[in-house]
Amino acid sequence: MTREIRPGTDRWKVLVIKLMFFLFGRAVQVLSRIDPEIRSEISRWPEGFLILYRVLPHGPRMALARTRAGRLEYRGGNVAGAKADLTVAVKNIQSAFLVFSFQMGMNQAYAQNRISVRGDVPTAMSQMRVLNRVLAYMLPRRIVQRMTLKMPEIRPLRKHVSRGFLYAFGIPFGV
Amino acid sequence: MIPEYYEFENPVRILSGLRALDNLPFELGRLGARRPLVITDPGIVKAGILEHVTCAFRDSGTESFTLFDQVPPESSLEAVRKLARIYRQQGCDCMVAVGGGSVIDTAKGLNIMITEETDDLRRFVGSDLLEKPMKPLVVIPTTSGTGSEVTVAAMITDTVNHVKLPFTSRFLLPRLAVLDPRMTLGLPPAITAATAMDALTHAVESYLCLQKNPLSDAYGWAAIQLIRAHLVAVLQDGKDENGRLALANASCMAGVAFSNSMVGIVHALGHGCGGACGVPHGVAMNIFLPHGLEYNMGKVRDLLAQLLLPLAGPETFAATPAGGRAEKAVAEIRGLQADLHRITRLPRTLKEAGVPREKLELIAEKALGDGALLFNPEGVDYRDALAVVRNAYE
Numbered sequence: 001m002t003r004e005i006r007p008g009t010d011r012w013k014v015l016v017i018k019l020m021f022f023l024f025g026r027a028v029q030v031l032s033r034i035d036p037e038i039r040s041e042i043s044r045w046p047e048g049f050l051i052l053y054r055v056l057p058h059g060p061r062m063a064l065a066r067t068r069a070g071r072l073e074y075r076g077g078n079v080a081g082a083k084a085d086l087t088v089a090v091k092n093i094q095s096a097f098l099v100f101s102f103q104m105g106m107n108q109a110y111a112q113n114r115i116s117v118r119g120d121v122p123t124a125m126s127q128m129r130v131l132n133r134v135l136a137y138m139l140p141r142r143i144v145q146r147m148t149l150k151m152p153e154i155r156p157l158r159k160h161v162s163r164g165f166l167y168a169f170g171i172p173f174g175v
Numbered sequence: 176m177i178p179e180y181y182e183f184e185n186p187v188r189i190l191s192g193l194r195a196l197d198n199l200p201f202e203l204g205r206l207g208a209r210r211p212l213v214i215t216d217p218g219i220v221k222a223g224i225l226e227h228v229t230c231a232f233r234d235s236g237t238e239s240f241t242l243f244d245q246v247p248p249e250s251s252l253e254a255v256r257k258l259a260r261i262y263r264q265q266g267c268d269c270m271v272a273v274g275g276g277s278v279i280d281t282a283k284g285l286n287i288m289i290t291e292e293t294d295d296l297r298r299f300v301g302s303d304l305l306e307k308p309m310k311p312l313v314v315i316p317t318t319s320g321t322g323s324e325v326t327v328a329a330m331i332t333d334t335v336n337h338v339k340l341p342f343t344s345r346f347l348l349p350r351l352a353v354l355d356p357r358m359t360l361g362l363p364p365a366i367t368a369a370t371a372m373d374a375l376t377h378a379v380e381s382y383l384c385l386q387k388n389p390l391s392d393a394y395g396w397a398a399i400q401l402i403r404a405h406l407v408a409v410l411q412d413g414k415d416e417n418g419r420l421a422l423a424n425a426s427c428m429a430g431v432a433f434s435n436s437m438v439g440i441v442h443a444l445g446h447g448c449g450g451a452c453g454v455p456h457g458v459a460m461n462i463f464l465p466h467g468l469e470y471n472m473g474k475v476r477d478l479l480a481q482l483l484l485p486l487a488g489p490e491t492f493a494a495t496p497a498g499g500r501a502e503k504a505v506a507e508i509r510g511l512q513a514d515l516h517r518i519t520r521l522p523r524t525l526k527e528a529g530v531p532r533e534k535l536e537l538i539a540e541k542a543l544g545d546g547a548l549l550f551n552p553e554g555v556d557y558r559d560a561l562a563v564v565r566n567a568y569e
Binding site for chain 2: 107108110111112113114116117118119120121122123124125126128129148149150152153
């Protein structure tokens with residue numbers, strides 16, 4: 001006897017990842033304007049540089065572009081892979097869920113070959129440092145320590161004021 | 176401890192031994208290759224080493240092969256373009272790289288150019304941008320250090336814009352590596368020492384970095400044992416064929432190990448130092464290795480303690496209290512450094528290597544862009560990198 005098996009889709013995992021992409025995308029956009037270290041990192045990227053984060057093979061995606069003003073702009077998920085200067089791809093939806101549900105740190109995900117990077121390596125390292133700082137602004141210290149090798153240094157007052165602004169205005173309105 | 180997940184790959188066929196080269200024509204036949212392009216540098220020809228390759232082709236049915244012997248000391252885009260023209264004109268169907276890191280990287284660059292049918296390598300700079308299986312590449316190393324015969328990376332210099340272009344892809348792996356001690360017998364002591372310290376660094380970092388796994392551990396461990404057992408003896412007697420073969424094997428095994436586990440801060444700083452000041456890679460590895468280990472000590476103390484066994488042997492391991500083995504392992508490496516300095520004058524500090532003090536910041540800055548830091552057990556920011564560089568200065 002043979003029969004067709006349809007593996008189906010974990011809709012809720014896809015939804016969680018889409019939501020996290022949105023939250024991170026908006027947070028990066030805002031923080032690229034107000035955090036001096038993130039601004040300094042981005043200033044070294046070429047103008048128009050496009051980073052695509054995606055889940056293979058057909059999962060959620062999110063793009064960030066470096067603007068002329070030296071900031072990062074959240075471009076949503078409708079960007080063709082071929083246009084990206086740097087692509088950070090999680091190899092499957094399960095691995096992406098582990099990372100975006102904070103069960104696995106980014107370095108651990110790289111070390112376990114769950115993420116592939118296509119493009120310029122120094123810029124890939126720079127965007128990792130940007131993401132680590134964004135995490136430190138967005139999440140409690142305990143989670144950030146699990147997600148990163150080294151806790152980014154941000155003055156507590158700056159962190160808490162920026163976090164309040166992020167969740168009250170930055171992420172909801174993209175300002 | 177078994178990682179919860181890991182991947183391991185080494186598809187390179189390895190021929191190792193005295194007169195291993197004799198089997199080269201047979202192996203080329205197995206790969207379906209009839210018109211090899213042999214790539215080397217003027218130093219190899221002058222030293223008479225290429226003669227072993229020519230001899231291997233005698234009475235083999237190979238009527239002729241094309242030789243390019245003008246690879247510069249630093250692989251360059253111009254050399255790759257020139258080679259691509261020759262490869263196409265001569266109707267070659269495989270590449271045989273005879274040399275050290277520069278020759279091997281040039282051959283890998285050529286393979287990208289031929290396979291991707293392009294004249295602009297810059298389109299493929301970075302990680303995983305190559306998607307096609309490549310032409311057969313055979314590597315015959317003439318140094319024992321880089322492990323390039325079994326690695327996925329190549330570095331080509333853009334001499335017009337003064338930048339190094341890194342390429343990483345599993346498709347860059349050669350099909351065959353031939354380890355024949357005759358190819359390294361004439362290597363001067365200073366280069367033997369520097370390249371062996373490069374191999375030792377590959378092996379040690381592979382055992383400590385985040386992507387380590389039981390298979391890479393086995394390769395790294397064995398490489399350390401071979402280097403410890405044979406390096407000083409080979410420096411005292413360069414014609415020691417058995418020792419030379421052991422070092423070639425150690426370099427190859429360390430290459431397999433770090434290709435699968437990656438390396439960390441020592442390599443990141445070494446690449447930064449090479450880029451900023453032109454310090455040869457093996458020399459930089461020798462300088463930074465103990466400092467990098469001390470930086471990571473807090474995260475990998477237990478693993479470093481284990482490495483005392485292959486680094487120093489069972490007597491020293493047993494005689495050292497468990498709590499002091501990690502420090503003793505670093506001390507063993509410093510002891511080896513001192514031996515190499517005594518025998519070959521291999522620099523132990525950045526100052527001895529002629530690095531100007533005002534370049535230290537630039538070295539740290541460049542190191543931060545190195546992908547190796549992703550796999551270092553301890554996080555590294557600019558201040559950390561600079562502190563390690565300053566410690567290594569004098």
